[in-house]
Amino acid sequence: MNGGLRVGIDVGGTNTDAALVDADGSVVSWSKTPTTDDPGEGIERALGAVLPQDRSTITLVALGTTHALNAVLERRDLGRVMTVRVAAPASRSVPPMTGWPDELRAAVDGGATIVRGGVEVDGRVHPIDPDEIRRTVDGRDARAIAISGPFSLQDPSQELEVAELVREHAGGAVSISTSHRVGGLGLLERENATILNAALHDVVARVVDGFAAALAAHGVVATPFLTQNDGTLMRLEHALEMPVLTIGSGPANSIRGAAALTGMTDAHVIDVGGTTTDVGVIRAGFPRVAAVGVDLGGVRTNFRMPDVYSVPVGGGTRVRSDGSLGADSVGRSLATHALVFGGDVVTLSDAAVAAGRLEMGDPARVNGRAWPQAVADADRRVADALDRMKTSRDPVPVLLVGGGSALISDALAGTSTVHRPVRYDVANAVGAAIALVSGEAEIVAEVADHRDDAIGRCIDEARDRAVAAGADAGALDVVSVDETPLAYMDRPMSQLRAKVAGPPA
């Protein structure tokens, strides 16, 4: 862990959490401040709250941010993307961005063309027409470009060839996203993820600028990183190429932080916030990845996201007049609207205080009142979410984190043990601070005669990506290699996925 002190910052929808962690992984200081509209300002404030006097002892600062996710959900600050799909005549029946919500498409669509070319499952490559590609680029002023093609996970050479042509011809500063680096099997979902990746470039660029400015303001010279979907780190240059990978970093940081704070590497993690409770899983030290595609702002994608199930249970969740737990939350207004804080809204926090589960605000304001149904509903909803995330009936160890974790019972159904780490309320920031650097690759390959070669190729690709993300090439470990045989093929083919991780260089 580089021997020095590390800072983790997690910018959430409501709060920005920060933690200073020493070489043993112990939390030295921490803070929780309200998230600001300007990314740099909030980061600077959070940093200031945890930094030691001697800035030179800081070796690494890691930032997890929800800015990219919010930009997609709120259709805000997105860049206009030109999409080039290399596939014609195949795939013309479904043009790029078909089925996108109208507003999101209107914000992002910078023109889409399906040009001649494409890779076949049997390895044949249909040639491109360079003039057609140049004509496609002419007259479009999009600075962000997404390039997709069938079977590019098997053979990315054509996407790369087209990217090079586009870069030469477009000139100037363009950012190019190629689908084989962004998504998984399934052309449309991978292309969608690639378009969003390209559209998010400027959003993440602003975060990176704000981050760099905040570090400079505090005189910190340590290497800055952003955290990504699996709770690992990437250098800022890499993050600018892969902004979509920051989208699931919030839950991933919480899951990794919970594991680090308890020393457990295999468990279910329940993160209770103000509005929702997220249930995730840590396996061999990393968040379990969602098995099916992820819907992002109404767009189906297939880049790798942590497998998280959310239910409406949080400190601000309203209690209905019949005493049962509602589904909506007072959100950021908890500190003014809840009964115990002098407001007039009955929230789950009030019910939990009345039930003696936690102390918060002025308990006298709920004296003699009780909402046992609401508290029981919260436990049942969370237990139900936990059960949905399990893969068998056996009880599992659970790590309970997040600002609202005291709302939930220790005797939750389906658990073997329940652990509440000491700094449960800033587990996400701790997760960012202790993160490794990783690389992942997914390829499709024939496995009859050259299976080991194919696996080796996949691992090498993952290593290259880890080094590009900022890992120390000499200290990488293979975390996992997964193989999924493909059905109905005339010869054995598999989808291979490899993940490697190690400390930053």
Next chain:
Amino acid sequence: MRLDLGNLDDHARGCAILGTGGGGDTYASVLAARTALAEYGPVEVADVGALADDALILPVAGWGAPTVGIEKLASGEEGVTLVRMAERWFGRPVEALMIGEIGGGNGVDPVGWAARLGLPLVDADGMGRAFPEGDMAAMHVAGVAAAPAFFADERGNGVAATPEDAAWLERIARALVVAFGGSVAGADHVMDAATARRATVLGSVTLATAIGAALAADGIEGVLGQTGGVRLLAGTVTDVERRTTGGFARGTVTVEGTGEDAGRRVVVHVQNENLLAMEDDRPLAIVPDLITICDEGSAEAIPTERIRYGQRVVVLAIPCAPIWRTDAGLRVAGPERFGFAHPYRPLEELAR
């Protein structure tokens, strides 16, 4: 009836229910059909009885690996190539397309092709559900010749073949799938309307669309009302076992009852499609009757590959088309064909 942008999603939801867990994902198929309907306008769904006896009907379907289908998408011209080949062969116009297999994505793709061609779709299909093998078609059971068969890829390549029977059709199609790069569009068991009246599963398109509309309006109850189906069990998936053998995804899904069904346990045996539902040693429903596992909340059918532990589901069984319950139908697609020792008994007797 017409299929248009307003009821396409209903149709696709119904196709997924009739897919009994298989038949391919409808996602890309719906997007392609939506694109074609928006450009070329709605598709008439024609009653087979309303067509002239000698009207030429072309049953169409996609062949190939699902993995290829989600990477190399159709150009949209495949249906046009098939129709042109058939018209050249027969020397007269094709008057309607027919969905070869209503279950899953294969029930949706022909909608876009018909829109592009300006042809009606007949209100019928070859299966009334999804099946893994090409010979498991009502036309085959009824003795309609497989030949001539036509195949087309996305580039305009076409092949006409005269397979001796349905087994040769399957052999030839598999070889062409490889030659064309993992997928190919096909038309076979071409027939006139007089033949279609006795040799197909009638009413499948209106049924699929009605199922989808009822599902959207009334959930599981709506599906049961439209199909005469039976709710076998509502519960939680407690075990999923999968293995890939002989090119097929086989396995079992165990569902333990909740609520009214607490204490019950049903095991669904799967080979691409859901084929047999057992409670203890007793079959509750068996192929060719349809078994569909639906999401408890949305009531939408869950494809086999997306079933996982912890899902809240309702297991439904739906009576198959009458042709599958004949001796000839059971020889082609009965329990024995899938290696089950249990004899076929209709759902109405088993699930009582």
